[in-house]
């Protein structure tokens with residue numbers, strides 16, 4: 001379970017005050033709110049990419065507030081995927097497990113499982129420039145899930161896809177979240193998308209104190 005308690009984040013002149021919410025194990029919560037209300041700032045703090053000034057973030061009862069990003073077991077899929085241009089799809093899927101020094105056999109097994117689950121087995125030797133938007137999204141998701149993180153953070157990860165690719169990736173996410181049994185926090189501006197993917201929709205204005213600039 002993800003528990004965010006009394007969290008305050010200062011980012012330049014922007015402040016997010018006293019944020020409180022939970023995501024139950026294996027559940028998907030959609031985080032909504034107006035543009036500039038601090039959704040990405042909050043997600044980045046959970047991932048360890050922004051410092052917090054007060055409060056705590058716990059994941060399965062472990063206080064991760066001050067851990068380095070790589071120690072948190074939290075994975076992020078940003079809107080623009082940010083794939084590594086020089087790495088193949090296989091290398092993207094192996095990236096996290098290699099950093100965590102998994103055995104070669106375990107890495108090969110995990111890559112095979114994920115590639116099957118995400119429908120990218122035929123793309124394993126390609127580099128990002130040879131992938132479509134939907135294929136790139138599958139790879140970004142695979143890279144995020146490779147080390148079996150406890151929490152998956154999706155920051156407008158479905159924005160910018162054409163209608164049919166959007167439906168295809170939404171379905172894939174529903175399937176993957178349930179088969180990997182992963183706790184998920186999903187930022188979106190689409191209520192329909194939020195309702196289709198998440199069991200609960202929360203608005204940042206409801207879980208924080210009024211913003212001050």
Ligand SMILES: Nc1ncnc2c1ncn2[C@@H]1O[C@H](COP(=O)(O)OP(=O)(O)OP(=O)(O)O)[C@@H](O)[C@H]1O
Pocket residue numbers: 011012013014033034035036037038039040041042
């Ligand atoms: N590095 C920074 N320094 C100062 N202010 C920043 C910085 N990054 C973001 N902000 C400001 O912080 C506020 C929150 O931004 P954030 O990206 O978290 O909002 P958001 O809710 O995710 O917006 P959107 O829905 O448009 O993506 C905005 O007012 C933004 O201008």
